Amino acid sequence: MDDSCMPSCPLCDKVFHYQALSAGELVWEFGHSIAFLGPWQYYPGYCIVVARKHITELFEISSAERSALMDEVAEMAEAIHQIVKPRKINYEWLGNQVPHMHWHLFPRQENDPNKLKAVWVELEDIESNPEKKARMEFCERGRDKLIQRLRGCLNKSN
């Protein structure tokens, strides 16, 4: 790890070792961030853009660095938009569990369950809800194809 890493941060660890990840996870290597396909695909196309550096608030970095990072988030969002054609993308960096900058990009579709609410409300009872569990398992099957299509889209724009 280099100077910008925090030894106890799981996302510092992830971006440092990302090349060892399975093919079903890494989507794109940007200059300031790495994009991963979300660990679950209840909302197909869900990606996470993780900053390479350990940044914990938006105001900690220079305007130039923030701009470069947000350009990458926007580029990833555009690729998702082209592939899964959502009605809207939700952009979220919460950091309640892991503060290291990571933008959740959730493509939201017209026929999403609970479409007017945040994804966290829908997912809260997933462990006890067989219908939701079934959707989660079904959506999981498309991971590899999704990654290939997202990469194809990013390849064209880079």
Place this chain on the structure above:
Amino acid sequence: MDDSCMPSCPLCDKVFHYQALSAGELVWEFGHSIAFLGPWQYYPGYCIVVARKHITELFEISSAERSALMDEVAEMAEAIHQIVKPRKINYEWLGNQVPHMHWHLFPRQENDPNKLKAVWVELEDIESNPEKKARMEFCERGRDKLIQRLRGCLNKSN
């Protein structure tokens, strides 16, 4: 309204008429956005930064415009951070109900209920939960003072 407004968009309407809003709502007029104190203060210091233009996805605008907007979001977040000293700020632009760019900035404290989860999970049952309703009402009292303190902070940096 000007060319960048959508007639049926409630946030276009809000930013166009913001000067007519009550003193307990407007926090700051930025060049590309207007910051409002959140309509409820369950998380004291919660603000919403609304783009002046009708933007519905991060990739719709130029890098320069995105950068200017995100600088304003960062500046608002820094002021919130200085005033309420949270453990983390949640940055969220969902747009499920109103797509027009508006960043929710939720300061999250160490003693927050459900501190590891998104605010939407905590708030989902508020109408039927007297304890949560009481917290909401209690936090509502500090609006005017919060706005004054946030403005004082932004005044110093502008």
